[in-house]
Amino acid sequence: MTREEARELFFSRWREMSLIDSTAAVLGWDEQVMMPPRGASWRASQFAMLAKLSHEILVSPSLGEALRTLATDGPDPVVSAQAREGLRRHERASRLSPSLVSEMAEVCSLAQPEWRKARHDSDHARFAPWLERIVRLKRMEADSVGWKDHPYDALIDEYEPGTTTGSIRSLFASLAPAVSAIVARRAAEQGAQEPAGHYPVEEQRKLGEMAARFVGFCFESGRLDVSTHPFCSGIAPGDCRLTTRYKPTGFVESFFGVLHEAGHGLYEQGIPAEWAGTPLGQAASLGIHESQSRLWENQVGRSAPFWAFWFPIAKSFFPGALKETNPADFLKTLRVAKPGFIRVEADETTYNLHIVLRFEMETALLSGDLSVSGLPDAWNRRFLELFGLAVPDDRRGYLQDVHWSGGGLGYFPTYTLGNLYASQFMAAARRELPSLEHDISRGDVSGLLDWLRKHVHSKGRSVRPEELCRLATGEAPTTAYLLAHLGSLAPTA
Amino acid sequence: MTREEARELFFSRWREMSLIDSTAAVLGWDEQVMMPPRGASWRASQFAMLAKLSHEILVSPSLGEALRTLATDGPDPVVSAQAREGLRRHERASRLSPSLVSEMAEVCSLAQPEWRKARHDSDHARFAPWLERIVRLKRMEADSVGWKDHPYDALIDEYEPGTTTGSIRSLFASLAPAVSAIVARRAAEQGAQEPAGHYPVEEQRKLGEMAARFVGFCFESGRLDVSTHPFCSGIAPGDCRLTTRYKPTGFVESFFGVLHEAGHGLYEQGIPAEWAGTPLGQAASLGIHESQSRLWENQVGRSAPFWAFWFPIAKSFFPGALKETNPADFLKTLRVAKPGFIRVEADETTYNLHIVLRFEMETALLSGDLSVSGLPDAWNRRFLELFGLAVPDDRRGYLQDVHWSGGGLGYFPTYTLGNLYASQFMAAARRELPSLEHDISRGDVSGLLDWLRKHVHSKGRSVRPEELCRLATGEAPTTAYLLAHLGSLAPTA
Numbered sequence: 008m009t010r011e012e013a014r015e016l017f018f019s020r021w022r023e024m025s026l027i028d029s030t031a032a033v034l035g036w037d038e039q040v041m042m043p044p045r046g047a048s049w050r051a052s053q054f055a056m057l058a059k060l061s062h063e064i065l066v067s068p069s070l071g072e073a074l075r076t077l078a079t080d081g082p083d084p085v086v087s088a089q090a091r092e093g094l095r096r097h098e099r100a101s102r103l104s105p106s107l108v109s110e111m112a113e114v115c116s117l118a119q120p121e122w123r124k125a126r127h128d129s130d131h132a133r134f135a136p137w138l139e140r141i142v143r144l145k146r147m148e149a150d151s152v153g154w155k156d157h158p159y160d161a162l163i164d165e166y167e168p169g170t171t172t173g174s175i176r177s178l179f180a181s182l183a184p185a186v187s188a189i190v191a192r193r194a195a196e197q198g199a200q201e202p203a204g205h206y207p208v209e210e211q212r213k214l215g216e217m218a219a220r221f222v223g224f225c226f227e228s229g230r231l232d233v234s235t236h237p238f239c240s241g242i243a244p245g246d247c248r249l250t251t252r253y254k255p256t257g258f259v260e261s262f263f264g265v266l267h268e269a270g271h272g273l274y275e276q277g278i279p280a281e282w283a284g285t286p287l288g289q290a291a292s293l294g295i296h297e298s299q300s301r302l303w304e305n306q307v308g309r310s311a312p313f314w315a316f317w318f319p320i321a322k323s324f325f326p327g328a329l330k331e332t333n334p335a336d337f338l339k340t341l342r343v344a345k346p347g348f349i350r351v352e353a354d355e356t357t358y359n360l361h362i363v364l365r366f367e368m369e370t371a372l373l374s375g376d377l378s379v380s381g382l383p384d385a386w387n388r389r390f391l392e393l394f395g396l397a398v399p400d401d402r403r404g405y406l407q408d409v410h411w412s413g414g415g416l417g418y419f420p421t422y423t424l425g426n427l428y429a430s431q432f433m434a435a436a437r438r439e440l441p442s443l444e445h446d447i448s449r450g451d452v453s454g455l456l457d458w459l460r461k462h463v464h465s466k467g468r469s470v471r472p473e474e475l476c477r478l479a480t481g482e483a484p485t486t487a488y489l490l491a492h493l494g495s496l497a498p499t500a
Numbered sequence: 501m502t503r504e505e506a507r508e509l510f511f512s513r514w515r516e517m518s519l520i521d522s523t524a525a526v527l528g529w530d531e532q533v534m535m536p537p538r539g540a541s542w543r544a545s546q547f548a549m550l551a552k553l554s555h556e557i558l559v560s561p562s563l564g565e566a567l568r569t570l571a572t573d574g575p576d577p578v579v580s581a582q583a584r585e586g587l588r589r590h591e592r593a594s595r596l597s598p599s600l601v602s603e604m605a606e607v608c609s610l611a612q613p614e615w616r617k618a619r620h621d622s623d624h625a626r627f628a629p630w631l632e633r634i635v636r637l638k639r640m641e642a643d644s645v646g647w648k649d650h651p652y653d654a655l656i657d658e659y660e661p662g663t664t665t666g667s668i669r670s671l672f673a674s675l676a677p678a679v680s681a682i683v684a685r686r687a688a689e690q691g692a693q694e695p696a697g698h699y700p701v702e703e704q705r706k707l708g709e710m711a712a713r714f715v716g717f718c719f720e721s722g723r724l725d726v727s728t729h730p731f732c733s734g735i736a737p738g739d740c741r742l743t744t745r746y747k748p749t750g751f752v753e754s755f756f757g758v759l760h761e762a763g764h765g766l767y768e769q770g771i772p773a774e775w776a777g778t779p780l781g782q783a784a785s786l787g788i789h790e791s792q793s794r795l796w797e798n799q800v801g802r803s804a805p806f807w808a809f810w811f812p813i814a815k816s817f818f819p820g821a822l823k824e825t826n827p828a829d830f831l832k833t834l835r836v837a838k839p840g841f842i843r844v845e846a847d848e849t850t851y852n853l854h855i856v857l858r859f860e861m862e863t864a865l866l867s868g869d870l871s872v873s874g875l876p877d878a879w880n881r882r883f884l885e886l887f888g889l890a891v892p893d894d895r896r897g898y899l900q901d902v903h904w905s906g907g908g909l910g911y912f913p914t915y916t917l918g919n920l921y922a923s924q925f926m927a928a929a930r931r932e933l934p935s936l937e938h939d940i941s942r943g944d945v946s947g948l949l950d951w952l953r954k955h956v957h958s959k960g961r962s963v964r965p966e967e968l969c970r971l972a973t974g975e976a977p978t979t980a981y982l983l984a985h986l987g988s989l990a991p992t993a
Contacts, residue, residue, distance in 0.1 A: 026549040029542065030523060033530055041534070045721040045738030049522065049776065053736075056519040060553070228538040243546075246539030283542065 013073035014086060020073075021093060022284035024064040029243050031057040036240045036248055040232045055112075062108075065100045085287075088469055092286035099165065102151045111144050115414045122412035129402035131383050138411060139379045142372050145416045149373065159370045162417030166293040167424065169471040172370060174484075175420050178427065182486045183363045187393055189493050190344050190357055196497065197345040199336075204328025206258040214258065214324050215251055215265035218317075222303055223456045224249070224269045225276055237264040239300070241275030244283040248272075258325060259341065263304055270303035271296060273456065277464025292472040293418055295463065297425025298432060305355045305426070306433040306492065307455070309341045312448035342496040346394040348403035356493045359426060360393045365419040368405065373416065428476055430488035432463065435480040506566035507579060513566075514586060515777035517557040522736050524550040529733045529741050533725045548605075555601075558593045578780075581962055585779035592658065595644045604637050608907045615905035622895035624876050631904060632872045635865050638909045642866065652863045655910030659786040660917065662964040665863060667977075668913050671920065675979045676856045680886055682986050683837050683850055689990070690838040692829075697821025699751040707751065707817050708744055708758035711810075715796055716949045717742070717762045718769055730757040732793070734768030737776040741765075751818060752834065756797055763796035764789060766949065770957025785965040786911055788956065790918020791925060798848045798919070799926040799985065800948070802834045805941035835989040839887040841896035849986045852919060853886045858912040861898065866909065921969055923981035925956065928973040 008016075031054060038050055064070065074097055077090035118137040125134035149158035157172040164170070216231055227245075234250035241247045249272050251264035274296060282288030290296040307313050311334075318334040329337070344356035353361055368386060371377035377385055386405040387398040398404040410419070436458045437443050446454055462479035476484050501509070524547060531543055557563065567590055570583035611630040618627035642654035650665040657663070709724055720738075727743035734740045742765050744757030767789060775781030783789040800806050804827075811827040822830070837849035846854055861879060864870035870878055879898040880891040891897040903912070929951045930936050939947055955972035969977050 022545075023549060026542075026546050030527065030546050030550065033546075034523065034526055037526055037530065041723065043720060043722050043739055043741075045718075046736055047738070049519075049736035049738060052515075053519050053523050053526075056516060057523065225538075227536060229536050230534065243539055243542035245542060246536055248536075 008072055008076050010076060010081060013076035016069060017073040017077060017090060017093065018285065020064050020067070020070050021286065024061050025284035025288075027057050027061045027064070031061070032240055032242045036242065039234045039236075039238065040248075040250060062100065065097055071097050071101065085469075089286050092468055095168070096286065099152055102153070103148060104151065107144065107147055107151065111148070111414055114140050114144060115412065118412045119409070122406070122409065126402050126406040129400040129406065131401050131406070134406060134412070135379050138382075141411060141414055142379065142416075145414065146373055146375075157370065158373050159417065162373070163420065166418040166421050167472055168292055169473060170292070170294070170424070174473075175366065175424070176370075178484065178486055179363050179366060179420075179423070182359060182423070182427075182490070183393060185486070185490050186356060186359050186363075186493065187395075189490075190346055190360070191395070193344045193356075193497055196339065197343055199339040199343050201257045201259045201340050202328055202332050202337075203256070204325065206255055206325050206328055208253040208255055210324045211253050211258045211261045214321065215261055217320070218262060218265050219249065219269040219272070221450070222266065222269050222273060222307075222452055224272050228276055229272055231265065237268050239268040239271035239275065241272070241278075244278075244280040247275040258321070262321075263308060263341075266308040267300040267304040270300035273303070273459070274299040274464050277460050278467045279465060282467050287467045287469050289468050291463075291466060291468050291470060291475050292424075293421035294424030295428060295472050295475060297421055298428035299459065299463065301355070301425045302429040302433055302459075306429055307447065307452065309338070309355070309496070310444070310447065311335075311338060312444040314338055314341075315448040316450040344493070344496065346396050348390075348396065348398060349407055351408075355426065356496065357394070359423045359489075359493075362419050362423040364389055364393060365408075369416050369419065424472075424484070427484060427486060427489045428472070430492045431476060431480050431482070431485065432459070433492075434488045435462075501565055501569050503569060503574060506569035509562060510566040510570060510583060510586060511778065513557050513560070513563050514779065517554050518777035518781075520550055520554045520557070524554070525733055525735045529735065532727045532729075532731065533741075533743060555593065558590055564590050564594065578962075582779050585961055588661070589779065592645055595646070596641060597644065600637065600640055600644065604641070604907055607633050607637060608905065611905045612902070615899070615902065619895050619899045622893040622899065624894050624899070627899060627905070628872050631875075634904060634907055635872065635909075638907065639866055639868075650863065651866050652910065655866070656913065659911040659914050660965055661785055662966060663785070663787070663917070667966075668859065668917070669863075671977065671979055672856050672859060672913075672916070675852060675916070675920075675983070676886060678979070678983050679849060679852050679856075679986065680888075682983075683839055683853070684888070686837045686849075686990055689832065690836055692832040692836050694750045694752045694833050695821055695825050695830075696749070697818065699748055699818050699821055701746040701748055703817045704746050704751045704754045707814065708754055710813070711755060711758050712742065712762040712765070714943070715759065715762050715766060715800075715945055717765050721769055722765055724758065730761050732761040732764035732768065734765070734771075737771075737773040740768040751814070755814075756801060756834075759801040760793040760797040763793035766796070766952070767792040767957050770953050771960045772958060775960050780960045780962050782961050784956075784959060784961050784963065784968050786914035787917030787921060788965050788968060790914055791921030792918075792952065792956065794848070794918045795922040795926055795952070799922055800940065800945065802831070802848070802989070803937070803940065804828075804831060805937040807831055807834075808941040809943040837986070837989065839889050841883075841889065841891060842900055844901075848919065849989065850887070852916045852982075852986075855912055855916040857882055857886060858901075862909050862912065917965075917977070920977060920979060920982045921965075923985045924969060924973050924975070924978065925952070926985075927981045928955075 034050060034053055034057070038047075042050060071094075074090050074094040077086055078094045079087065081087050114137070118141060121137050122134050124130070145162065146158055149161035152161040152164075154161040159172040163172060163175070216226075219231055220226065229247040229249065231249045231251070233252060235252065237249075237251045239247065239249050249265065249268040251261045251268065253261045274290060278288060278290070314334050314337060318337060322329045344354055346357050347353060350358065350361035364386070367389060368377065368382065371385070372379065372382065382405055383401050390396065390398050390404070410416075436455055440446075440454045440458060443454060446452070463475065466475055470478065473484055476482070527543060527546055527550070531540075535543060564587075567583050567587040570579055571587045572580065574580050607630070611634060614630050615627050617623070638655065639651055642651035645654040645657075647654040652665040656665060656668070709719075712724055713719065722740040722742065724742045724744070726745060728745065730742075730744045732740065732742050742758065742761040744754045744761065746754045767783060771781055771783070807827050807830060811830060815822045837847055839850050840846060843851065843854035857879070860882060861870065861875065864878070865872065865875070875898055876894050883889065883891050883897070903909075929948055933939075933947045933951060936947060939945070956968065959968055963971065966977055969975070
C-alpha cells in the first residue's frame with residue numbers, strides 16, 4: 008500500500024465510521040429527549056446495528072495496514088498524528104475478541120435492570136453476582152488491551168489517553184485529606200439555601216438560553232432542550248445539543264445545568280471543523296472535556312464577578328422569589344460544601360471525595376485486592392473516613408450509580424481531573440488576562456473564551472491531556488489550583 | 501441455498517436494511533423539526549452514507565438468490581408473499597445501474613437550488629435545462645426498470661404497486677370534467693372564510709393534541725411537533741411522529757394539519773408490529789396511505805356530525821374569535837371550492853384538478869409527447885380549461901412545486917387516488933356501520949377506526965392497493981364516491 012493509497016483509505020473509512028457514530032449520537036439524543044416510550048425496543052436494535060457497522064470499520068485489517076503505513080513519521084506531520092491516534096483506537100478495538108465484546112454487551116444489558124432492582128431494595132446480594140461478572144470481564148478487557156503497572160491503566164487510557172493509575176493515585180493522595188479538611192472547616196456554612204419561592208419554568212428556560220448565549224454558545228449550531236439528566240451531545244460540526252431540567256421551586260439547578268453543558272458545548276463548537284470525521288477532530292480526553300464544563304459552571308458561574316452582572320438579571324426574571332436576597336447572600340448558597348451520600352447531588356467540593364472513593368474501589372476490584380463481597384464494608388469504611396458520615400444502606404452507598412452495571416469502570420477519575428484542569432486553566436487565564444474578573448463583572452467573557460479556544464478547543468485531540476495542560480498553563484497537572492479554589496470558596500476568603 | 505438458509509438470510513438482511521432505513525427516518529424527522537441550521541452539511545453526508553449501506557443490502561446477489569428461492573409457492577404462504585414483495589424491490593433496484601443512480605443524485609442536488617431561484621424569478625429558461633436532464637434520467641430509469649404500455653408505468657409502480665398509467669388515465673378522464681363542473685356550480689360560495697380573530701398558538705397545540713387523541717393516535721407510540729410543512733414519519737413500531745404548523749390568525753390550518761397527519765399516523769400505528777422490518781410491514785401504497793389522511797381530514801373532519809361534537813370544544817378554546825359563529829356557518833368555511841393557482845393551498849375539491857394537470861404533464865414529458873420548452877404553454881392552456889383561470893407567470897404555474905427538481909416524477913397521482921379511496925372506504929364503512937354518523941356526532945370514532953384497522957391497516961403490504969380496495973369495499977376503485985362526496989359539500993346538499 009503506497010502512502011497515498013493509505014491516506015485515501017484511512018480518511019475515507021474514518022469519515023464513514025464517524026458518520027455512523029454521529030448517526031448513533033443523533034439517535035442517542037433523540038432517545039433521551041424526544042423518543043416516545045414504545046420506540047425503545049426498535050431503537051435498541053438500531054444502536055446495535057450501528058455499533059456493529061462502526062466496529063467492523065474500526066477493526067478492518069485494511070484500515071490497520073493504512074494506519075501503520077502512515078503512523079511513521081512522514082512528510083505531513085498532521086497526517087502522521089492523525090494516523091497514530093487512529094492506530095491507537097484500531098489496536099485497542101482489535102485486541103478485544105468478538106466473544107468478549109458480545110459477552111460484555113449481553114452481561115451489561117442483563118445487569119442494568121438487576122442493578123435497578125438491587126438499588127431500589129438496597130439488595131447487595133442481588134447485584135453482587137452481576138458485578139462479579141462485570142469486573143471479571145473488565146479485567147479480561149484490560150488484559151487483552153495490555154498494561155504494565157496496573158490493569159486499570161488499560162481502562163483509564165480509553166478516556167484519558169496517556170494518563171496512568173499511578174499518576175491519578177498520586178494526585179488524589181494529596182487531594183483527599185485536603186478536601187476533607189476544607190469540608191470540615193466549612194461545616195458552619197452548610198445551611199445556606201436557594202431562596203424559597205416560585206420560579207416559572209418558562210422564565211428559567213429564557214434565562215438559561217440567555218446564559219448559554221452569554222458564554223458564547225452558538226444556537227445556529229446548537230439547541231437547548233430538556234431531559235431527565237442534563238447532557239451535551241456534540242453530534243457533528245454545526246450541531247451540538249445541550250439539555251437541562253427544570254423544577255418550579257428553584258432556578259439554580261437548571262441554570263447551572265445550562266452553564267455546565269454549555270461549557271461542554273463551547274468545546275465541541277471550538278474543535279476545528281476541518282478535522283471533522285478524523286481522529287483528531289474530537290476532545291483531547293474526557294477529563295479535558297469536563298474541565299470545560301466545570302470551568303464555566305464553577306470557576307466562572309460561582310464567582311462574585313459573574314453574579315455582579317447576573318444577579319440583577321436573575322432578579323428581573325424572578326422578582327418575587329429573589330426579592331429579599333442580595334448578591335452576597337445568594338453567592339453563599341452556591342458555594343456551600345456539605346457532605347452527603349449521593350454523588351450526583353454533591354457540591355463542587357465534596358464531589359471530589361466521591362470520585363476518590365470510586366477510584367479506590369474500582370482499582371482494588373480490578374486488581375483483585377478487593378472482592379465484590381467485601382465491597383460494601385470497604386465502601387462504607389472509607390466513606391466514613393472521607394466524609395465523616397456513616398452510610399445507612401447500600402442504596403445510598405456503592406449501589407447509587409448506574410455506571411458499573413453498564414461496564415463503565417475507568418472513567419470516574421475524569422470528573423475530578425476535570426475539576427483540577429478547570430482550576431489550573433482558570434488560574435493561567437487570570438495571569439494572562441489581568442482584567443478578566445472586571446470584564447466578567449461587566450458581562451464580557453469573550454477574553455476567557457478566546458483563551459480557551461486558543462489553548463484548549465483548537466487543539467482537538469492533537470495533544471495528550473497532560474501535555475495540553477502543560478502547554479496551556481506552563482505546568483504539569485497539579486492539585487494546587489483546585490485546592491486553592493476550593494479553599495477560597497468560604498465567605499471570609 | 502436451502503429454503504431454511506434462504507429464509508434466515510432474507511429476514512436478517514431485510515431487518516438490517518429496515519434498521520438503516522428507519523435510522524434515516526429519525527435523521528429526516530430531526531432535520532425537519534430539530535436540527536440547528538449549521539448541521540445541514542454533515543447531515544447530508546449521513547443520509548448519503550445510510551442510503552449507500554441500505555442500497556448495498558437491497559441489491560446484494562445473495563439476498564436476490566434467497567428471495568428467488570422463497571418467492572415460489574412454499575409451505576408458508578406468508579413467507580412467499582414476503583419474498584415476492586422483497587423480490588420486487590430487489591429487482592427494481594438491481595436494474596438501475598450505479599452510474600444512473602449516482603448521476604440522478606448529483607443532478608437532483610444541483611437542480612434544487614436552481615429551481616428555487618427559477619421559481620423566485622419565474623425564470624423558465626433557468627430551470628429548463630435541468631428539467632430536461634431530469635426527464636431524460638427518469639426516462640432512462642423507466643427503461644431500465646422496464647414497461648409495456650407507457651414508460652410512466654415503471655415510475656408509478658414504485659409508489660402504487662400494480663397500478664398503471666392507463667387505469668389512472670381512465671379514472672381521471674371521468675373525474676376532471678365532473679370536478680370542473682362542481683367547482684363552477686359552487687362559485688357563489690367562495691367567500692366563506694374562517695372568522696378573523698386571535699387564536700393563541702398554545703391553545704391550538706392543546707386542541708390539536710386532543711384531536712389526535714380523539715381519532716385514536718397513541719402518544720405512547722408517537723409525538724406531535726412543529727415543522728414548516730406538516731408531515732408524518734412512521735419511524736418504527738412504537739415510534740410515529742406527526743407535525744403541523746401554527747399561525748395565530750386562525751386554527752383551521754393547524755387543526756386539519758393534525759387530522760391529516762394523524763390519519764397517516766393511525767395507519768402506521770395499525771400495521772402489524774410482528775411484520776416490522778419485513779417487506780409486508782409497511783403501507784400498501786402511497787395512495788392507500790393518503791386515503792387514511794384524507795379520510796380523517798375530509799370525510800370525517802369536514803362533516804357536520806364531526807363539528808356537532810367539536811364546535812363547542814373549539815369555541816371553548818377560542819371564545820373570542822368564534823363568538824359570532826355557529827356550527828353551520830363554520831362548516832361552510834371548511835367546504836369551499838375555490839380555484840386557485842397553488843396546489844398546496846387548494847381545497848379538497850380543486851386539489852384534484854391540480855393532480856390531473858400534473859399527471860397529464862408528467863406522462864407527456866416522459867413519453868416525449870411534450871418537450872420541456874413547450875411545457876409552460878401546455879400547462880397554462882390546460883390550466884385555463886380545468887380551472888377557468890389564466891396563469892399569470894410560471895412561478896404560479898409549473899414552477900410552483902419542488903418535486904420535479906428532486907426527481908419526484910410519478911407519485912402526484914397518489915394524492916387523488918388517496919381522495920378516491922378515502923371516499924370509497926368511507927362509503928363502505930357507512931354501509932356497514934349504520935350508526936356511524938350518530939356516533940361521530942357524540943364523539944365516538946372507535947367504530948370507524950376498528951373498520952379501518954380491520955380492512956386497511958392490518959393488511960400492511962400483503963395485498964395490492966386495487967385488491968385491498970376491492971376486499972374492503974366490494975368494488976374496484978371508482979370515482980363515483982369521490983364525486984358524490986365532492987358534490988355533497990355544497991350547503992344545499
